[in-house]
Amino acid sequence: MNEGTFAALRGQLQQAAAAFASGPDALEGILLGLVDDVDRAVREPLEIFPVCHHSPASALAMARRLREKQPKVVYLELCEDMAPLLTELRNCRLPVAVQAFATEVDGFPAEWAPLSVVAPITEASAEYQAIAYALDTPGVELVLVDRSSDHVFQWQEHAAEAAEATKPADPDAPPAEEEAALHGDAVGVEIGDLRPRFAELEEHLLRHGKVRHWSEWWHQYVELPLGDSDHDTYRQVMLLIGSLFRRLAPGDPHRVRVDEDRERYMWTRMRRHLAATGTDPADALYVCGAFHAASRVEEFGVHGADTFEITPPSATKWQHGLIPSSHAAIEAQFGLAAGSVSIAATQWAKNLKRTRVKPYLLAGQAGTRTPKTPKKTAAALAAPAPADPGPAPDRLTGFLQRPPVLDHLDEEELLGWSVEIVRAARRNGYLASTADAIAVFETSILLAGMRDRAKPTPYDFQDAAVTCIEKDTVPGRRDVRRLVEIMLGGDRVGQVGYDALPPLARDVHDRLAPLGLKLQQRGVQRALLDMASRPELEQCSDVLWMLRYLMPHGAARPIMGERKLGERPIQESWDLALGTHQRALIELGYEGVSIEQVLEQRLRRTAYGPQATTAKVLEAVEDATLYLRSRRLADELGRRALEVLATERSVDGAPEVLRRVRGLLAYYRTAEPSLPGWIESFVKTGYAHYCTLLPTAFTDDDASVRQVAAMLGFLFSMEGLALSLGCDRNQLELAVAQSHPEDPARTALLWAARTQLGTLSRADLRARCEELLGNPLVVPAYPRYLSGFLHALEPVPALADFVVEAVSHAFARLPDPVLLPWLPTLITSLRGGGTDLAPLLIREAARIFPGRLADLDTWVPPWRADPAPAPARSSGRAATGPRGLPLLAAHPATCDALADLLGCEGTWETAEQGPAGAVLLARHPRTAQALAALITGP
Structure with missing residues (x-):
């Protein structure tokens, strides 16, 4: 590429700047700077391939360029410490994310822990095409050149910036649902990120493009035009877009410094690798985001300055692995519109079918099908292999001057969409009919015409479906917008294969194998464990309980069975969703084996x-x-x-x-x-x-x-x-003696403690309560004393009968203005902190109160009943003792044993007078009377 390649474009831009700005000024500098950035990147000996993250056009151009150039070294913008994981992608079903994880930090603020960096990879991405080509092509080396995961956090000035990196910047971004949270709060490595950082610029593009969000603008004005372009046109347009967004980015000093440091880091790594291996720059390819391709740092290029010093990593120990990802998770991480990644996957399949380009796929890649090699025509067989075309001409001028290509309406495709969305709506409870399908078809064409489009885009069709089908309410869980997203591709969720799992996750799967479940399958599965007939399942039970403790709610949920100290399980039932929570299981593997x-x-x-x-x-x-x-x-x-x-x-x-x-x-x-x-x-x-x-x-x-x-x-x-x-x-x-509470509840609690210690008798305690009820000034506070007595059942459960008596007195004597407001407090106290105390009260009340309603009228509370009169003593001789003596005389051995235990000495006087214990019983007649009453009745 010579200096005069873009001379014509420079002249046109100077004239445009003079016409719009009434003279040369900053506008001319910006416009000419864009061309300079493109020219500089195009002339670089090491070919720079600018990409956009998850762009089908970028993936298609990458696959086409790799087959043409066949580079020996591929430099990829990805954290360099993630390189060993890329070979495990063949054991996974895309989309998945490469993750670096650290639970314990050393050199970073403790509140940042745990640290996590993820880089999602989908099949419809240029990065995956480069990885698949490099790993499956003999003699090709793949080198990751971006900053390490440790440097990602080294360059963060505040912890809040890490959280901001995961916030959706788009108002139409998907909600933080289960699938959208697959990446958690990790910092996303935005490979090929390409989006305006100047809010006014994005708003201007959306307004004049007659679109609702950035994903729709990119699909309409970049994705579709570049889908059929040649390599030079694609490359120059992407460089121009990257330069435009870079020059119009706001001047955030920290963000600018991080971007430039990343570019210095990558170019320094590439120059060192070229020098160490002796690789010719012409045999290499540098894959990076278009934003970084239009760099202006001094270290840019193979002949750039070597002034950047890479700082050493911190002492933090990083763990690396693959975690499942999904389209929704990628959209949430990068602030894309809901459904945009699914639409991109559909567009990728259509591009392959239309252009007949054979993509690169990792050998044995799960969940992918190797496309059939298109048959070559006779003209293609006769055509010689393409030679080096030399300096590429200026494709940028023609692309900018070319009017938009009118893509003719594919009525068959639009009709299929309309019929399918009506069928999906009916399955989800909508009262849709054939008339609605016709309305969606016509409205899609109408909306496309209002937005200056010859062919409705998926976004036009989505708006039309919402307008024609969705009424006042949503009958099911999914609205029409979500149904369209599912119909056009759905939220594809990736899966990490068994061989790519960390040792802990594989060990869990092996130990749960006796359950006979497909643990990697998404969704909830029921596991029944009968340890009585199959004792080997007890080990599975141990694993499940530990997983329940360690993993998020829902991963392992017991339906029947519990773990208590001293108890062994007999039967258990579990709901397992380890496939759904595969990311959490993998991250456990970062903490141990x-x-x-x-x-x-x-x-x-x-x-x-x-x-x-x-x-x-x-x-x-x-x-x-x-x-x-x-x-x-x-x-x-x-x-x-x-x-x-x-x-x-x-x-x-x-x-x-x-x-x-x-x-x-x-x-x-x-x-x-x-x-x-x-x-x-x-x-x-x-x-x-x-x-x-x-x-x-x-x-x-x-x-x-x-x-x-x-x-x-x-x-x-x-x-x-x-x-x-x-x-x-x-x-x-x-x-207890030093305690002097003033609060009524605590005072009652102290009285109960003194009763337990024996310094306050039951009679004195009852008298104090009677005194409180008899004092009109204290009556309003009496419920608080009762609350104290209720809590006193914890240390002194023997007071249960007294508490029942006190509560009964309160219900009988307290006035309604005092009693009724206290009842809710009593109920909430028993439900909240008294779950263990309520059974004591209920059991004691059941013992005291009558069991039948008919007995209630004649029932007298025990605390109001007159004490039973003492039985009259016998008028006989003192030696005869109480009336229990005849019974004891018939069984002398019992009384002799009791006397021996108590240390009493005595002798038999006569056979009629009983054993030696008769002397003791004569001194304490009530004991014998009570015993006789229990045995023979009063």
């Missing part, structure tokens, strides 16, 4: 994290016992719980701590010969810890009544074990 290892790492991370609490660490201990059955890990985490408890100064987690410790104690007492040392230390330390915090918690406004009740529950329920380990009960008594 087995799910047991990953689960152990997760539990340790939870226990030793900065936000770890005693309750969370105890939960980790329970999970280690429940899922891993690891006594070693449970003991280690238990010691960690002891350390966290000693440092806590609040009682926020007291209810959860109490629940977890009770469960673990019950498990160890039944399943182990002795209690672990850590849990004994935990009870001993917890007893002293909560005794110390108890007086403060009673008066602390930040501590709730439920939390204080849980503290007392820990102290009272663990008291026996704690005292046996050397704790002092005086510490608890002093703590």
Whole structure:
């Protein structure tokens, strides 16, 4: 290419600038700069092939150029550390994404973790054509030259920029549904990204192009015209577009610096490779986005400056793998319109059929069919092989001056679309008919004419279908717009093959093989596990429970069966969707080689994290016992719980701590010969810890009544074990004595604690409640005292009968303005924090209240019944004792044994007087009377 190739175009642009701007100014500089950028890229000895991401025109031009040029080296704009994964693409069904993942960061802010970079690849992309050609052609080397995944984050100034990279910039972008979230919040490597960064420019193009979004503009004004163009025209037009978008991009210093650093990085890598291998630049091809092809950095070209220094990577350990992708996920990641990638896939198939170009496919590629080689005509067989054409002429001027080609209407295709969309609409509940099909057909042509198009595009057809079929409401899950997207290609979801999975994922599939399910198949599958008849399925159950813990909701969901400490499953039923959540399973493989290892790492991370609490660490201990059955890990985490408890100064987690410790104690007492040392230390330390915090918690406004009740529950329920380990009960008594709450609920809780300790009798407690009900000034606050008594059932369950009595008194004596507002509070308290307390109340109420309605009229509450009169003593001799003596005299052995146990001495006086225990019974006649009443009745 000589200097005068674009001379005519430069002259025309100068005249246009002078005419539109009334003289030379910045417009002339921009227009001439565009031509300079194209000229510079075209004259580069190393051929630059500009592409657009997932563009069928780019893929077609790439396949055609590779067959013509047959390069020996292909330089590809893709993270260089992803190169080893590309050979695994043949084991997958496209679309998939190449991913670099790091769970633990070293050299980056901790809040960025986990780090993830994905580069999606589809069949209808120029990148895939280059990869397939290089991997399946002997003697061809594929070199990835873009910055590494580590450098992607090194060049990020703020974590927010990483999140912004995944936000849809298009208002018509697809929602964040399941398929759209396949890439998660990863930073997308935009291979061949080509979109205006100048908002005003994009708005101008959309308005004058009479389109709704950028994907439609690209399809109409770039994709279709370049689909049949020759190589030189395609290349020069793409370079012009890339230069235009680059020169009109806003001057964001950080974005500009990152773009230029990427270009310096890639050219530096290519020059080093050329120098190391001695490759002739004429035998190489550089595949990059059109935006980067029109670069103006000093390092541009094989003869550019070598002034750029590549910084070393950080200490972060990166894991690499392939994850499934989908058309919707790609659209969400790159801000494309919904359905645009599916339409591009359809356009790719049509281009291949029309141009008879044979694409490159990886040998053994899953989900693809090798197209039939078109038969060569006699003229093609006789034509010699194309020789080097030399410098290419100026194709750009002719392309810009050429009027738009009027693509004649394909009535057969449009009729097929119209009939199919009506059929799909009827299947989804719409009342569509043949008349609607005719209306869609005619409206499509009408809309195309209004937008200056000779042939309706898929977007025109979509608008027409929505206008003619969709009414006021959508009867099913899918609207007409979504039905059109499905009809024109659908959301194709890729799949990573078994051989390309990481070791952990393969191990999971192998261990679940006895279930006999197609685990890689998308959708939900039901698994039935009968461990009683097939004991080998118990190992599958263990794997499923660990997957449920580690993977997102829905990947493994139990329908029947549960895991509890000390229990073994007999039958279980599961809904499995591992194929749908394949990405999550693959990312587990980045954390370890087995799910047991990953689960152990997760539990340790939870226990030793900065936000770890005693309750969370105890939960980790329970999970280690429940899922891993690891006594070693449970003991280690238990010691960690002891350390966290000693440092806590609040009682926020007291209810959860109490629940977890009770469960673990019950498990160890039944399943182990002795209690672990850590849990004994935990009870001993917890007893002293909560005794110390108890007086403060009673008066602390930040501590709730439920939390204080849980503290007392820990102290009272663990008291026996704690005292046996050397704790002092005086510490608890002093703590209760030093507590002086003012809140009614806490006061009632304190009274219950004193009753448990024996410093307050039941009679005194009942008298205090009567006093409260008799004081008109306190009556409005009486429900709060009752709330305290309800929570007191946690530490003192023996008060259940008294609480029933207190609640009954409240219903009987409280006025309606006080009682009725309290009832919702009572119900919510029992439902929220009192799920374990309600059964106590119900059981006690069932014991006290009559069981039949007919008995209610004559029923007298036990607390109102007169005490039974003491039975009259016998007027006989004192030696005869109470009336139970004859019964005991008939069975002397029982009384002798009781006397021996109590240390009483006595002798038989007469056979009639009974055994030696008669002396003891004579001193305590009520015992014998009660025993006799139980045996013989009153």
